[in-house]
Amino acid sequence: MKQTRIMMGMPITVEVVDHSATQQAIDDCFLYFQWVDDTFSTYKEDSEISRINQKRMTLAEASQPMRAIFALAEATKLDTDGYFDIYRNGRYDPSGLVKGWAIFNAASMLAQRGYWNYYVEAGGDIQAAGHNAWGQPWRVGIRNPFNMHEIVKVVAIADGGIATSGTYIRGQHIYNPKTPGELQTDVLSLTVVGSNIYDADRLATAAFAMGSEGVFFIEKLDGFEAYQINSAGVATFTSGFMRYVLS
Amino acid sequence: MSESKTRKQHGSTFLLRKYLISTFVLASFGAYVIHEHNGGSTTESSVTAGQSTAQTNGTSDASLATNSTTSADTQQADPASQASTAPPTAQAPTDVPPTPTTAPPTAVASGYKDGQYTGQQIDAFYGIVQVQVDIQGGKITNVQFLQYPNDRQRSAFINSQAMPMLQSETIQAQSAQVDIIGGATLTSQAFVMSLQSALASAKA
Known part of the structure; x- marks a missing residue:
């Protein structure tokens, strides 16, 4: 079972080859990406990240996932000699981190449902597990x-x-x-x-x-x-x- | 007593000279090795940091020339074919007003009014892409990037000395079947979308 949708300005594909795969499982992955976009898109006026950038919300008031992303961003900045920095031009833009994080979480949702063979791909970045339809x-x-x-x-x-x-x-x-x-x-x-x-x-x-x-x-x-x-x-x-x- | 002291002094001078000469020989050899390593043949398939930079600099002119010709072809040919044959990439993201380009391919070449048209700003998720297109004699003569996601540029020195040798190869197109294609596609799709919106206004 395989589906592609255009979300966050890019094609996102979810494929599960386990026979027990359901439409619901794939729909849930896309719903998750929709939530990620609604929360972290700096191009949406009312997203949580936009509210933080507009000083309408402090980081302390932010949701747990938002605070998690900020913590991950800080760790990544240290890991990469400062090359990775979500703060620039007076604004926070964690999109460079959020994409891989979201793909990983969507794939984890499939694992939690008990699937073994699947992948989640967003804009050319992939998390894969198990094997394809031919067992490779x-x-x-x-x-x-x-x-x-x-x-x-x-x-x-x-x-x-x-x-x-x-x-x-x-x-x-x-x-x-x-x-x-x-x-x-x-x-x-x-x-x-x-x-x-x-x-x-x-x-x-x-x-x-x-x-x-x-x-x-x-x-x-x-x-x-x-x-x-x-x-x-x-x-x-x-x-x-x-x-x-x-x- | 004094004789033995003199002999001792002679001995230590000799020893010092021996060390100096050995040091010089070793240092010379070391310098030679470093020189050969850095300036050595670029025909080797392995590269170090310094060599990979040198290689790039040496060949960049030629490659840029190649790029400009191939890109010119794609830019004139692609938008039409993308718009007509690939509906998924032609869809605008939800937060951008849709700018459908429904014209058949034959109309694309002739239907534009001369002038300069600016495309919409398209969200490539990690940045904004915006293009400007010049039309002369009903044809696309130039496409420029007004905005481009390059704000992750940083310049800093990274210490890459004492690194293991990396390998290199000339890239070659593969014909093998694959399940998934990985690669940076976002900006290119945003490019097509922005170009389509610029061309739509060129028709109006």
Whole structure:
């Protein structure tokens, strides 16, 4: 059973291959993402995060999940030498953390219902468990940053998360004569594989911001591997990445 | 007594000289190793931090040129095909007024009035994407980014010395079947949405 919906400005897919899968279980995942969007979207006037930013609510008055996200953000800031910071331009924007966290929680909801074989994917970031409909580990293609219709690597994810930071349009900033040289252009995409999507996502975000040094940052961490593609079409990957590679 | 003292002094001078020479030889060898390591051949498949930077700098001009040609093609061709063949990506997010582009592909090339049009700001979840499109002679001549989620840029020195050797390869398209595709797609979809709204106003 597999469904895709556009939420939070991106396609979100939930697939469960256990025979006992129900529509209710999948609906609940999407309801959860809707709650996440309503609570954490900085583009919604009345979301909880907007009320905090508008000083209509203090952090002490905030909900337990909101306070949890702020605590996680503080921990991530320390973990990433300050590269990951939800506070900028006088506002809090935890969206870089919330996405991976929400995928992980939605996947955990499926586990709690007793499912073994499923994945939750939001905007190209994935938490997978068990195997696919053919009894093999989930096969995840890493998108080509030069051509969004192609994949450049296939990795096997049995139980874990995979997140990519970057975008295929990154090289196109050269069309904008007002900003040459301002953007980090050498790294187009950086994919992180790990035991869970929450960590993979936040680390991918931080490592991508580091430019070409990002892959070295991941190399230093136990339990995480990375595949980084630069603007010359050359990929650099961590010493344990090949363990995941199918082709 | 004094003779033995002199011999002792001779001995210690000799020893000192021996140490100095050994140190010099070792230091020279060390410097040579470091020099070879840093400036060594870039044809090796393994790279260190310094080498990967050098590689990127050396080839960036060529790659940018390639990018500009391929991107130009995609930008002129994609919006039409995306709008007509991929309904899911054409849907606007709930908090943005919908801007449907329902015209058939044939009308796309000829239906625009000349001018400069600004697309809507589209929420790519981690930032805002907004494009501006120039139309001349009924065709898209340029697409610029007015807003782009780049506020996570930071510049700081990360110590990557004494790191194990990483491997590298030239990326190649894979034809294998996959269950899921991972990768950064958000901004590209936001790009298409903003472009569609700019083109919709170019028609009006």
